[in-house]
Amino acid sequence: METLFKRKVTVTLKYIVVTFVASLLLMLIMSSFAKREYAISIFLGFALFAMAITYLTNFSIPMKFFLPGMFFLIAFVVGPILYTVAMSAFHYETGNYISKPEAITQILSTGVRPDDNQTTFDIVIGEDASKNLEILASDPTNKKYFISTLTKKIDLDPATLKIDENGDVATAPGFHALTPSEQSALDAQLGKARFAYSSDYFLTIEGGTLGSLKRQTLVYDQATDTFRNVLTGTSYKDNGTGDFANVANKAEILQPGWRAPIWFANYTKLFTDPQIRKPLIRVFIWTVVFATLTVLTQFALGLLIALVMNRKLFGRRIYRSIIILPYAMPSIMSILIWGGMFDTEFGAINHLFGTHVHWFQSPLYARLAVIIVNLWLGFPYFYLICSGALQAIPAELSEAAAIDGASSGQIFRKITLPLLLQVVSPLLVASFAFNFNNFNIIYLLTGGGPSNTLGGDVAGSTDILISYTYKIAFGAGTQNLGLASAISVVIFFIIASISLYGIRRSKVLDSFA
């Protein structure tokens, strides 16, 4: 009886939760659809559908367990990864962020020139009886007055107008001036509006009371997909990589460009363009050196301490508690503190040793500092691992070897170390993979520097691949998301092969079947 009741309660609870989440999803689907974010609506629609099938039927038992986790993984991990891979196939950098139609609109709106005399008219902004925008323009010197709409120019007879002492007119029959608040409501429209003047020229509003005479110099021909400069006669053709380039001189392009698919060009650039390849190789070598040195120093010091304390030692618990402190502290704060300690003038390191080293100005010292700080952060981890592994090695083995006359050095080299490495090597590989992408320490300690910014170098001496890529994608100068995405994909393959090698060795995958 009681269990039946319990069952009813849990089933009811299930329906309440499912209904709640479903209505939440439905709400998001509707609002995303309204904002034309169709990709998101479709994804959420799928999620809703999958949820209904999974929890209201017995279609698949494992799915009941997987669905929530899958939702988050696909939305925030797999989705962004696919997006990144897609971006790597595009010419996607500062100056090429927008779509092609947007780029054409922008080129058209900037491809104008004032006429040679820089003619301006005094204007009043208003509208006609049917609320169409128009301007009333006065030319006091030539005593010419006209109304100009977006499509036509209507010359007015001065005799019918009330001309003030400046020679301007403020009103005309059928013309309704806009109040300042009405004008500011139309601000965006007024800034872009082009009022008719002649076949070549038009008027734009400058500062609300002046109209200046301009002509379109860059004209777009949709049929041939080219821009032509009407003054010089130069034509600009779509160069296939997201820019309109001068037909005669390919290097001259119109701004802005657009994000055009260029397939593998970002990848080939990595290997062929010397300006990209050279720093990339330098950074890659340092990344490998950095990760290797980090793992070796961390492991060596961790193992040393584990060996030293691998016996009953007075105060061992205290030592142990102190040694794991770096691992327990928030690493961001430790890194920032170390950054302060390496300061040349006021830093504690120079003070302690009585030196005057410019730690972050010299490539060699900056690299040394990064390794030291990473040693501090990471050796407690290997100490914990090694001391656990050492305790798991049966004492009989080394005792037997000792009886057979092996020295303590021999016992360590021939018995302890091989057994230890068997346990620890997958973790060494994992740690290598982690440090290969250890963004925080580089970013927060040296910022990748020192770098020759005057020489235009993006890559600093301590930049590792990931921090270098971050700079390419989000740096202060030009940001190249396409190239950065391509490097990300390459890094992914490197890390994946390292990790798969480690996993093969640790035989984790054997237990899958």
Added chain:
Amino acid sequence: MKRWLKEDLWRHAIAIVVCFFVLFPIYLVILSALSPTGSLQVTSFIPKTISFHNFSQLFTSPKIPYLVWMKNSLVIAGVVAILSVVIGAASAFAFSRLRFKGKKQGLQLLLLVQMFPAILSLSAVYVIMSRVYSFAPRIGLGTQPGLLLVYMGGAMGVNIWLLKGFVDSIPMELDEAAKVDGASAVQTYWLIFVPLAAPVLAVVSLLSFIGTFNEFILARLFLVDMHARTIAVGLQGFISGQYASNWGPFAAGSIIASIPLIAIFLSLQRYIISGLTAGSVKG
């Protein structure tokens, strides 16, 4: 007695040198937190005057919403820790105990996905969340719930792996007995597995808590508003940007922020280490 001293002296010597290396930065932080000038400048390694001004400043200065930051961090990390483990445990259970087609491929895929450097899909996450913002401003870019959702996604892979390792080590007999008695997989999960695995789930959620508490890059990208920041972003602001190298409050704030983490760590050492060897890697 003498032999004992001779045997162990070098061990103590090494241990003490290493302890000095470990404690040196920590001592400096405490020193500058207690220094009235509030800088990391070292004129002497022994403090002449001790002042708690830096600490009191954290709680009284209207310019430093320290308690708000701390609350933000605790709430975000807490929610992520609990939810991600609740959701991750279900997947881990299925991977560990259920038989189904594509299990091996699923695990491999999970592993592969984890290897993609998260920071590099940052721009994609940014674009996606700014789109979400356009129709749901409460969970989009720049909001704490939005950051929380992104963290949930990031925590999933690690947690499922870690939990699967633990679940594998829980003996099968009990859930087999439940199956014989006619329990469904869902019932086995809720009635047998969750109570059994409760301590393990607690440890994994603490690890997840620590990881989220430490996260910096996403938090900085997402949380622009002063009062929405997490502690890591807030404290970093002291020594870069508008506060220009304000080491005193930074040091004091770091000490207070470290205390809960260190307490968790020291009290759960044993479990955390077994979790580490199961595959998670930190610094």
